[in-house]
Amino acid sequence: MAGRDLRALFSVNDRTLAAGEAFTNRQAQWDLVTAALSAHLQHIAGLSFSVEDVEAPRDNVLVFYGIGGIGKTALSRKLEVALADTTQRPAQWAAFRIGGARLVPVRIDLARSANTDFEQIVFTIRLALAAALNRPLPAFDLALRRYWEHVHPGEPLEEYLRRGGLASKFGQSLPQQLQSALADVAQALTLPGTVGSLIGQVTTSLVGALRERRQSVRALAGCARLADLLEAEPDLDALSYYPHLLAWELAQLGPADQVVPVILFDTFEDVGTRTHRDLERLLQRITWLMPNAYFIVTGRDRLQWADEGLHGQLDLTGPTAWPGLTHGAVPRARTAPEAVGHRHRQILIGDFSAQDCDDYLSRRLTTDGQPLITPAIRTVITSRSHGLPLYLDLSVMRYLDIRRTGRTPEPADFDTDFSALIARTLQDLTPEERNVLRSVALLDSFDLPLATAAAGLDREAPVQRLIERPFIRENPYGIWPYHLHALTRSTLRTADDHTDDAWTTADWRTAARRAFAALGQQYAQHTGTDRLLLVSCLRQGPALAADFDLHLDWLEAAAWQYISDSVWEPLAPPTAEPGRELHTAAGGLVELLSAIARRQHEHRERTVERLQAVIATAPLPTELFEMAVYYQAKAQRDLGRTADSRAGMQLVAAGGGRLATAARRGLAHLARISGDFPTALEAARTLGVSGRHHRVRGDVLWPQGDMTGAAAAYEAARNEADQHGVAGERAHGQAHRALAVAFINPAAADDEIDLAHHYLTGLDLRATTLTVQIAELVRDAGTTTTQFGDRAHLLRTEAELAGLTAVQVLLELAVAFHQAVQAAPIDGVLERLRTLTAGGEYPYYVDIAAFMADRPLEAPSPASWLTGLQHTRERWHSLVAIRRNSLRRPR
Incomplete structure (x- = not known):
């Protein structure tokens, strides 16, 4: 499927370099096309379908739109090739079964640079069918011949087709087919004279015969609007209605000759502006009058045909006429094919994935069958491209430009943007x-x-x-x-x-x-x-x-x-x-x-x-x-x-300043951390609401083993924060309340922990979240079926990675509580706590761990316990004894 990239070919002297036009993926778009065409073929095969019904809504348009350089033209070209010859489709595209009808893709480039006018568009469609059918389509051909003779008197049609490049693409069969259609009708009407001079006479006679319903023209009599079109002034406006005749002729073909045109309008953004829609109106008319054809439009913008506000600028507008083009039903190209229906006909083409970008760059330039662009450079280009194929193409040319200077390109050379992208974005x-x-x-x-x-x-x-x-x-x-x-x-x-x-x-x-x-x-x-x-x-x-x-x-x-x-x-x-x-x-x-x-x-x-x-x-x-x-x-x-x-x-x-009270609270915390509990408690009395006095008080009480007092203080802190709408402080107070309750009442702790998790929803508080998880450990302390050790290990790793000393010592205290309840040795815990508190912070945690296990203190910390060392020891050890006894009771 890769063609030759002539720009790259003429940029280097190295003949071993293969420059191919790599086409990557777009599998989703192919699936959408095949699904839409399948639905269209079923629709036009239905008994209720009629090409002469000019009132029924139209669902014969599929639009792919996206920013400049996203690959719309490449997609349009590949669709043309794949629909013309299924053996030539990209390898990743699945086969498409179309039943008895033969698809005839007709791709028309509407870019300003292509100089495509409406006349040429009509001739292109007819020439494609001439090449596919090799037979006249009398109703349309007579009208077209009449138009040509009127608008281009004396100009040979053959010369026009040759000059426009259409003859080389489709051959010269159309003039002969037009002549044959004219001769057949003249013969049916028994008109004398040379066929070439009879177009006016044939038209007049045919219209009369159609009006009179003569048996000699019964083959054309079934086209209800043929006489009206032949009587109309043969100008450009009339030409835009002739596709109705083309659709009618296609509908008359027998099963063996059936064809379905698939007309691909590319670069649709160049058709006109929002205030000058003359050509767009004519193209819309073709689309409406050929309901048995299918149209695939690619351009920068969505079609606005379903917008009622355009009434008068275009013939047919609004969601009733074009149900598949309604604004607000604009899915990405990854939409599932089965979703292609009335509400999914305008598809925003997405960017390439990173894998697609790398695949494109790997196949774009090769030497001896191997990618020329190195993986490191491909990675940088892919990252900078944001999946835009045009950026990839510009990077390839930059690669060749650098290589031409004699220097080997490096990844840093491609950490750049291209001004050409600005021009492409701004141009319309x-x-x-x-x-x-x-x-x-x-x-x-x-x-x-x-x-x-x-x-x-x-x-x-x-x-x-x-x-x-x-x-x-x-x-x-x-x-x-x-x-x-x-x-x-x-x-x-x-x-x-x-x-x-x-x-x-x-x-x-x-x-x-x-x-x-x-x-x-x-x-x-x-x-x-x-x-x-x-x-x-x-x-x-x-x-x-x-x-x-x-x-x-x-x-x-x-x-x-x-x-x-x-x-x-x-x-x-x-x-x-x-x-x-x-x-x-x-x-x-x-x-x-x-x-x-x-x-x-x-x-x-x-x-x-x-x-x-x-x-x-x-x-x-x-x-x-x-x-x-x-x-x-x-x-x-x-x-x-x-x-x-x-x-x-x-x-x-x-x-x-504004944080002075918070700083005084911070000094109170520092006093607590060093073990100066009386100072910290006294500070709590002076901090007030803004200083979060209740939480500071709870932080002082719980190391004393006073879990009831600490839980009450944390509850007051939570409620106060709730009243003032401070979500983070509310969650913090509830997390510490859950921890305090977990020590004294594991059953009640469940609700407190759930509430803490609820308050943390939507917040980003790492230390507080870890505190709730430690509360869960404390709740489960002493049990043998909760994977306590594994959970503690994971939390220890998280706390270390975060650098949270307070959380680390708290976690070790939870582990000490668990092992003390199980009457297991706590030497390892004590050693970790000594290491964590070696700098003088939280020295009393070693004491508390020893209190839990009822072990003597080797070197008491300098902590100033509020009710004395012995009373504090008894409180902590009683927490262990109560938990141990509760676990022994039969459930």
Whole structure:
């Protein structure tokens, strides 16, 4: 199926290089075509079908549309070949059985460069049938001959066909067939004279005979509208109705001669504009008047024939006339073939998969049968292409260009975009649409108001027109439903733009300001509970401000709103914008928010490093600077670096800013971590609601073994967070309540754990999620049928990867509880706890493990127990004894 790529062939002197036109996959499209054709053949074979019914809805059109360079023309060409000769179809395309009818594919290139006019289209269809049938089609042929003599007097038809290249493609059988049809009718009417001079006389006589229903013309009398068409002025408009005669003649063929034209209109976007639809109207008329033919249209845009708003510009519009072309029923090309029905006739051609891209590049250039382009280079090209075949083709030519310089191409040579893609994308857009397109290239996603504001327009109409283009993708569930095709956006943003209306750097910056302001307006309108809009604004606004060095403006308030709920939705992919400069406030804010959100998925050491870079480099406002210091101190605390954490918390607390109370809470946690429980408990009394005083109190009580008091404190923390709408804190309080209850009442812990999981739904809280899983271990402690050891091992690995010291020591305590209940040795647990607390953090966890197993302390920690060491020991050991006794009771 691979032809010769002449561009590549004439780009190198190496005759061992094979340059083939590789065609890859498109299996889904072939399946859709064969399914649609099968349904069409069944329809026209039905007893109720009539080619003369000009009122019935039409379902004889299948549209493949997509962005420039997606491979529509290649698909159209392969369909033509595969339908003409099934042995020539691509190997991956399944065989297609068509029954008794013979398919006659007729591909017509409507590109402006092809200079195809309507007259040529009609002749092309008739010539294809002439070659296939080798017989006249009298009704149509008489009308066509009359039209030719009237419009082109004295011009030989043979010369016209030769000059247009049609004779070389289809042969010269049509003039003879037209002559034969004329002679046959003249003979039937017993007209004298030379046949060539009789066309006017034949027409007049035939019309009279048809009106009078003479027996001599009974073969043509069945065509009810033939006389009307022969009487009409033989101009271009009349010519557009002649296909009705062609359809009628095909319907008269016997079973042995039956053919079904499959007419492939390619490059349909060049037919006209939305305000000049003259040629489109004529093509639609052909489609309507030939219901027994099937039409496969390929172009950049969907057909709008089912839009009622076009009434008057086209003959037949609306969903009743074209049920398969209705807007809103536009599936991807991967739609199952059995779904092809009235609601699935316009198919957006999808991008190549990575495998298809590699296959294309492997077969495009070969030497001695082996791919010339190396796997490493193919990988880079595939990644950059976003599956667009045109990008692959341009990369191949770039490969040959580099090779021609004498240098061996390297993967880095292909980490680029091509300006040619810009020209292909913009070529059929209006100036306003181009302006909108470049403006929305600044945005990850958008809606009509956002795009209108970003483009600086006072009306939405250009945006509305643009979103109907195939390079605009839609996610109906997104807060902003539209986004640009990834490669289109990347190219517009990064490639050299050599078009006449290319933007300067200042133009891009102006558009960025407009887009940023528009995002800010949408943020300002959001309610306090509209978390989705907040996060959506923060996924676009900071990056936009950083890329164009804009003032923070509304971003500062949005950043504080983001951290207030402790939900931590991801704001950007982990690999987004690597190495973005931090020397601007916006760049610093992007990295700050990304680091804070990503800490749920990265080791805390990485979080510390990222925040340290922000603190040291970014010129942030004071309160945002303190935000970076605070969250770095939290990460340092999780790593067990209490001295560094304390210094950071003290700095923020002394600043008296928005996080001062949170920093005082952090200092209370640090006191607890070191074992200074009285100080931590006293701090809890002064923190208030904003300082999450109930949770701090619960954190102090549970190491004392006071699980009842801790559970009550955590419940109060959960309820308080619920009242204030702080989802993250509510989940945190419930997770720790579940842990406390799991120690004293495993049966009741089930509901508490379920509620904790419910509150965590939709949140991104890694440490809290692990705490709930540890609560599940504590609930199951002492049992032998819950795979306790395997579960603990998995959690230990997760906690280590996250760098969460607090979770690690808590997990070891759960393991110690389990082994103490089973009266098993805990030496291994004690050793792990000593290692984890060697830096002075959580030293009392070793004591608690020993309390559980009722073992003496080798070296008591410096913990200041609230009710004394002995009372604390008794509490912890009693928890073990109660669990052990409950497991001994018969169930």
